[in-house]
Amino acid sequence: MVARVRAGEVQLGWRQWGEGDVTVVFIHGNLASKDWIELAAPLFPSGVRVIGIDWRGCGESDRPPPAADFSNYSMRQHALDMLAALDELQIPFCHLATHSTGGIIAARMLLKQPERFGRVFALDPVTPLGMAFNAEQTDLFRKMMRSRELTRAVMATAAASLFVPESLAPNTVPRFREGLAEIQAFYERILEQTFGVSEGVWLGTPFNLNLERESGDLERRMAEIWHPHLVLWGEKDGWIAPVDLKTMAAAMPDCRLITVPGIGHSMNLESPALYAGYFGAWFGGLPGSEVAI
Template identity: 25%
Template sequence: MTTRVAANGIEIAYDSFGAPTGRPLLLIMGLGAQLIQWDEGFCRLLAEQGHHVVRFDNRDAGLSTHIHDAGVPQPGAPAPYSLTDMAADTAAFMDAIGWPSAHVVGASMGGMIAQTLAIEHPERVLTLTSIMSTPGPDVAPPTPEAMTALMTPPPADRAGVLDQSVVTWSTIGSPGYELDEEAIRERAGLAYDRCFDPAGTARQFAAIRASGDRTQALAGVRASTLVIHGEADPLIPAAGGRATAEAVPGARLVTYPGMGHDLPKALWPDIVAEITKLTAS
């Protein structure tokens, strides 16, 4: 069941898995993605390993507050907000659910938010897991095909959005694993029905671009850190993961051949085991 709480002047929607007595594990999703992009099966696997798992919608995604008044960011204009603001949302959300600190896992833009949280609110981060992410928007540029998939405006109709989602994940997903078109369509339909706001995604993208490079600041992170990346990721190439691991003292880098910019179901047990090894230590 999705719940909404007030945090940092907005409302944040979330749900949870596992016993409240488990190790607190916070999942932060990426650009334009809603909490349902963290598959329930993946969340349950984490819960089975002793975690109390919480996934939430960032601002401008899903059922959390959308900053509609900011409109669509225009070239050259200041971004309506930054990753610093999104990290502050996360810290305030943790206050709202009664978590002084947590094991923090972020994917893609969520990894950027998690990195920013570890830099700016270090007391909140027990461990940091950065998945398919990067220290800065220009560290590991996407392939032209991936950039086209990212920047293509979505159709306005539900059927068109589902069709485009298949094309997008065919482009940026994992070439080493079978594409589950049915699952992609189902999740895209759920996301469309929960909330369809391309302008919100554009504002999040502006926040990424406005937030610069974290490489130097990551040198100050003291939380034990795991970096996970696909070796076949065309959207944030593996150089982004390597740069993150090199920037954070003592970080451990785990890469997977054939993995793109998603979490293939076949890799869930291994990824969950890596995260659990970190949080249990």
């Protein structure tokens, strides 16, 4: 049975792993879902309850038609959805784990209700600076909506270490490395989810990340985000600019940036055990979820 939670005018899919007094909420990235931590979750430390919530338009959540300006799929709207879901799930205080675009959604959550959150574990995050997409890059998302083959090729670059490097070249079919077994089967399943994502996410995310970049609203407020951050960047990540991460780490009062060798944009898919190790080191042994740090 699908678990869903009311968040304003939409219902969002959600899932829980583990039990405990420490609650961590996972905010996934673009074209993804809460399931992207499924292989890592059994390796998380005991005493930690982890809750993953699908964005509107993704996973098992509702898919409202996008507004002409994609305002109902903005980073602000995703953040408000998550806050409303936390209210409905009766989670007054928690920590956050984010991946990719989940990072900028979390930044809006932290600024909106700062006392509600503790630590943040950010994997290859889109920073509060947003991202710039030119017309060609935006058009790529349109083409991906119509082509499974293209989507497969582009999404492979988001988990680069799973594939034979030469097979990630343009106009080449991605080939998995040998011996991936469970990870390969899991990747195929979450890739299939991508094809069901709303147009509001496919086109709205690059549109709204451009707006975030152009406005500079969050960039100017980075110093206000006092929550302890552990930020991981895979050295094979071609999606997130390391200069943005360094700018964020310098601007935030408590932000540690680590470069991880041999990993691409999605450690949670590429090396679930390694992801769980960092996760456990950051969240294991913390005081109960009602206690701010």
